[in-house]
Structure formats: C-alpha cells, structure tokens
Amino acid sequence: MSESILKVNNLVVGFSMYQPRSFHKTTLQVIHSLSLEVNKGEILAVVGSSGSGKSILAHAVLNLLPKNAVVGGEVLYKGQTITKKREKELFGREIAFIPQSIDYLDPVMKVGKQVEGVFGTSKRKEELFNQYKLPIDTSNKYPFQLSGGMARRILICGALMGNPELIIADEPTPGLSLDIAMETLQHFRTFADNGTGVLMITHDIDLALNVADKVAVFYAGSIIEIAPTQDFIKGKDALRHPYSKALIDALPQNEFVPILGTQPYAGDLPSGCLFAKRCKYRNENCVGRQEERELRGGKVRCINAV
C-alpha cells in the first residue's frame, strides 16, 4: 500500500445564487459527496465530459473557489486539511497547479519572471528551460508570443520551480497537437515515477489511458467509478458502471457508439442514480440514492453493477 498524498472525502461544492426571476437565493450543488485518493508516485486521471464540473474539483482542492461557494467534506494533504496557514507553506513549494491555458499567465509580465514566481531562482529556471528545450530567450517573451506547446512547457516549468509532491493538472492537453500532448503526458509520467502524486483532470480519456495508473470517471458532479487503468484498456467487460462501459464503446477505435441523451443539469438532478435516464440496464433499484461501494478492486456507484 503506497503512501497517500491527497485524499478527498465526501467533497460537496455548491454555489449560492439567485434563481432566475426571483429574489430567493438557492444553493446549486455541482459536486456531490466526491471521494478520491492520490498516492505517492501515482497518476489519477479524472475524466468526464466538458462542463461536468471537473475544474471545480481542482479549484476546491486548491482553495480557489469564489466567495459564494459552499463547501463540505474534507480535503487532506498528507493526512491534514489545507488551512490558510498551511496553504502558504505548501503552495508553490510542495503543491503545484498546472492550469489549463495561457490565460492563467499575467498578460503583461515576461514569462521568465512568472516561471520563477516568488520562491524560484533564475538558476533553477535555466535548468528547467534546458530540460524542457525552451530557448533561453523565452524568459523575455510575453505570454501572447508563445506557441501552445511552449506555453504548456512554461506552465510545467512553473510547477517544477518548487519540489512538488502533488501536482494538479487541469485539462493539460486541449489545443495541443497529438505529439505535443503525448510529450506533456510523458512529463507527468516522469514526475510520478519520481514519487510525485499527480491528479490529472481531463476530458480526453484516450490520452489519459496512456499514462494514468487509475482512472476516475466523473459524471454530473460525482465520481461514478474509479478503476485501475488496466480495466479500461481491457475493455468494457472489465469495467463496472454502465456509463464507463458506454464511454469505452463510444471511442472511435472501439464501437464508436454515441451515448444518447445529455448529462442532467446541476439544478435539476434526479434523486436516485444520476445516469438512470440514459442507462439501458435501468430497473427499480435505480430510484434510490447510489452509494459508492468497492467492487473488484475498484469503486462504483451503481447498485446493479457486478
């Protein structure tokens, strides 16, 4: 059993907001009792379709949620919650965030200075630039002058300025050509092999399967299945949840069968299984709340799964 770096227990995130045409504030719950664990030296890929709230998970772990967010459950880094005080000691040093796009860089600051951040040194920066094959004059460029691949490598260098034991990467691949995307993911694999825990949030299940150790399938604000990557590669019969099976079926290299319907809107969720409406194995058991349970070395939120 390897050492746990990040543990999320029953995380609930909601946003307090006004309803349309009303003065009443209600809380729109977007993440419902989500639990996951990232171990030392391991990549956990959280896959799910766009707009399902995956980025909110990353923001919740990093205390980045806006003021109107209502958060429940706990986030433990090495067994302890990340308080405001610990945040100052950890962020930029032990915990690193790799954001999804160049928009996360200050548009009017040279990238060299941004890579260094407040803790880094220019010596370390030059080492990293060498390692990631960035020309040394990249330091003097502004974010808008970088290509997509360079921007990605810049953000990785920023993450490595400290000595990260946990890296959280939000959508690291969109907008990249296949070989640059693969190269980026290979970097993540290298980090993990050196003992870092990586939480990778992505909608590209295909790419994630290349490097991840475990895959968590995210659907309508909760994780419906966590399983070793091997199970996903073996195919749908090794998987547990009907949605994960359907996901595998939907891949171009497999059956290429689309899943009918859409994810339910966060403000209008069914009380029972969130996937029930679109599930072909639906029966009377699906009306009740689906608890997470262990099954064949993975976890699943489906009462009918075997």
Add this chain to the structure above:
Amino acid sequence: MKKRKNLVYESIRMVILLFLVSLLAFVLIASSPIDPLVSYIGTESTLSAEAKAEIVEYWGLDAPLPQRFMTWLNNIFHGDMGNSITYKKPVATVIGERFSYSFVLMMISWLISGLIGVVLGIICGLRQGGIFDRIIKLFCLITKSAPTFWLGLMFLVVFAVWLKLFPIGMAVPMGNLASEVTLGDYIYHLILPAITLSVVSMGEIVLYTRQQVVEILNSDFILYAKTRGENIGQIVKRHILRNVLLPAITIQFSSFSELFGGMALAENVFAYPGIGTATTAAALNADAPLLMGVALISAVFVFSGNMIANVLYGVCDPRIREAGLNE
C-alpha cells in the same frame, strides 16, 4: 519606422483639428451678438459714422465671413493673434501669462488626483464591498456629480471663511507690490484651488481603477498566482500594479478636457488669475481675439493629453509594442 509614421500621422491630425476648432469658434463668434467695433470703441462712443465706417473698412469687417476667416488665419500663421480688448495687450502675451498660472494649477491637481486616485482605487478594489470601499465610492460619486463651482464654494466657506486656513482667492496677497510677493505666497494661494480641482477630477480615476482591480482579481492569472504561493502583497506588487497603472495613466491623460473645464470653473470661484478667469472676462467683454486664442490653446492642450495617452499605450503595453516590432 512605424513610430515615425505614427508621429507624422498624429501631427497631421493635430493640424486638421486646430483648423476645425478655429473655424467653428470663428463662425460661432461671428454669428453671436458680439460687434467687434462696439466692443472696441465702447457703447457710448462719440465717434462719427464716417469714422466708424473707416474702422470697419480698415479691419475688413464688411468683407464676407470666409474672407475674414482667411485674414485671421493668415495673421495666425505670421504669429499675430491680435490684441485683447480686455487686457489691452497682445493675445499671445495674455495667454502666455495666464496659461502659466493655470498650467501649474492643472498639473498639480492632475498629479495629486492621479496619485491619490490610483492608490484609493486599488485599496477599494481589494476591499470590494467593505466599509472603506463604500465610503470612498459614495464620496467619488458625490464629487463626480456635484458642480465644480459649488464644491469650490464649499471649500471656500469651510477652509477660508470658517477655519481661516487659506486665503479666499487670487494668486498673491492683495495690496502688495509685485516685488514683495514670495514663492510661499504663490503656493499658499494655490493650495485651495488645487485641492478643489484635485477632488473634482479624482472621482473618475478612483472608480476606474477600482473597477479594473476588481476585474483583475477575478481573472485566471490571479488564481494561478495564488496557487504559486503569492500572498496579497506580492499579488498587488507583481500583477495588480502592472496591469492597472498603464490604463490608469492613460485615462488620466485623456481626462485633460475635464481638467481644463474644471480649472475654468475653479479659477472663477477663487478669482485665480489664470486662463479660466481670462476666458470669462473675454466673454463678458466681447473680446473676440482673446476668445479665439483660448479656443486654440485649449484644443492644443486637450489634444496633447490624448496624444500622450495614445503614444504611451504603444510604448508601454508589451502586447502592442512587441506586435509592432514583429511586423
């Protein structure tokens, strides 16, 4: 290469602007009830009709409007702005004297309102919704909507009449010989008008900066900075100042027109002998040459502000500057 092209372009624009401003001012003054002859000789003149007709002919007042305008324009090109009826001096001299007073007043207010305005705006933005933010915002909305002359009068009543901290007007003490006036006197008389004008022009920049800071705080790169372990002080120093200063300075330069207008009103309240009081005097005395001169100088002043703002953007914003170099 590109910069030189811009400079030429800006200069051409300036010439066109000045031409249009003077044309408009000339037409307006010519069609106003001002009779240059009457304002020159006075309403109770005993001059004979023949003598009057001679003056009219000598001045070319009976010529059609376009021809009169061309005569005026021709004189301007030869450096002759005419004589001020009010001050019995060449217009250029009057404007030179008066504008130096106004310029000092405007620049001091401009600097004060800019510096304090940006600082207040940043603090308000960082504490959005807090008590400090609300008070400053209310204050800015009041000073923005209150008429300048009323604010000036209030300051006079409070600071000069009640508290007797400052003189009630003018640029130098009354009844002193020019040789006895010290620099201290000038400064002492300048303080109250400068504060009034600063307060009047501060609201704009405070509210603008505040809005910018709020937007920046909500942007993704601030989230990223937080995950890199930057504290609020470092975020302000590294990101907020960098992103806010340039637009704030630009706004401040392009507010030269409001500054000029505010200055004219403030000078009248404080009987400060600058270009603002000269304009009022010229208008009351039907002093057409001086009015034309003031129109020109104010256009040049406002245009310079806008041009500096334009150029600054090109020089300071890396997104524009570097893009220009890459071409």
